[in-house]
Amino acid sequence: MTEALGRTQILRDAMDPVRAAALHAALGLDGPPPGHLAILPPFFHQVYFWDPRPPADLGRDGHPRLGAFLPDLGLPRRMWAGGELAFFGPLRAGSPAERTTAIEGITRKQGRTGPLAFVTLRHDIVQAGVLRVSERQDIVYREDPRAGAPRPAPPPAPETAEDATEARFPPTLLFRYSALTFNGHRIHYDRDYATGTEGYGGLVVHGPLLAQLLMLKATAKGPLRRFSFRARSALIDHETATLCRAGDRLWVRGPDGRLCMSAEVEHGQERY
Template sequence: MDQWIGRTQEAYDVVGLAPARHLAAMLDLPTASIAFGSEIPGFWYQILFSPFDLQSKLAADGHPTKGEFLPPIPWPRRLLAGRRVGFDSPIQIGAEVYRTSTIQSIVPKTGRSGSLCFVTVAHELKDSNNRRLVKEEQDIVYRQAVDTPSDSTTPSSSASHPERIESFPPPHFSDKYRPDATMLFRYSAITFNAHRIHYDLPFARDVEGYPELVVNGGLTTIKLWQMVAAHTNRPILASRSRNLQTLFANREATLCAAFTGTSQILAWALNDQGVPVMRMELELGELA
């Protein structure tokens, strides 16, 4: 797969009013003040560059067929293992945005659940004045198919062991979060994510071996970002997150955060059993 490293893809989008309002509604935030020309947080960039692959180009799991931009990794199960993001500027409704995506690395590994392959993709978003808005690296992990359905918590998408709860300090603030099928549908609709593990329970259970619908990693990520922004009233400059365990729908999760420095925050999410499912390190800007 080495010939795929360095491959790039260009894309163009316009920051839409409706997607921004949809995301605000999903986050339980007022929508009336969001208008053409409004600035939205940089971490709302997930409303941009939703895929528009033809229906005939989708694979059985709902993802676009591999082998065009992403390499043709033979293993079918796909999850997001982590991301590193820098937020340079707010995003304005109606602005033109350009994205350059580059495949940075392809690394096969062996984990507790078998063979894995990590593909790291970098994205850089700029406006029409060539001002950088967001820079992101995503670690996508591909896993082997399962032989039998799972009746327990699926192992982490990361190759490392999940962290113990004791490794987290007492939170300075926290929130509850129950991602049900409706919330998963709305998030998938906003991002036009057709991955069936998020809305098709028979597929998630009988084909990919999960006990329940799988919560989008991006959904838990933006819930943590929004909680931190709301509690601190400070902009988020950078984020480094890692998915530790798979989070399942219709079960209560807990979002936590603690200051580790003047401008540094450690945030994490726990499932209904108190097991960490996501770890995030954040750098904050000055008070808004």
């Protein structure tokens, strides 16, 4: 496990504006999509820096097989648990960029439903020789669900918000987001796998997709300097969510009032 600490990977991308335009369309955003050398909205870099692998190099869940770059910790299920982004300058469509990823931390703990392991990645994105975005990504690993095992109750979401909008996540959106981010995780498009193997109530809405929508909501109050988020409970494709903001706090509320994601933002004029 410790031999993976400090392991690095470098990926380069031409930052084709067509991908940003496709994400703009998939999210149903207003206005023209980003063109050549236009500033990308925050977190649009998720559609870049693909790391395609042949089928033989994939695990059962559709992700690249563990034990290559990411360590194999003996726990089969993995999810994006949260992260934090620092924005030092805008990324521009059509300008080549480089992302360096390093494994910064590996920890184990005992959760309410069994053993957990956390891997922390750091992504630094450089464009035109300048660091533009530094991102921490927290990945959680856990056991397969046990039949009949009780599930802990998710935390309740705050009841009051200054700004609240409903959002729906049909399977078409989940498929398109998976394709644009080259995310092969089967819980987002393979209903039989999501419900039968991993025990969810349907297709799971991507955590980064929820974070993306919260970031877009946050930009309405000004450019972003820093944004952090944490997944709290899975949102399922048939559920209508509410995207909420109160000051510098944002969250996603499920239809039953549960908290699906929490986030905090720091604004800064000299950055995004």
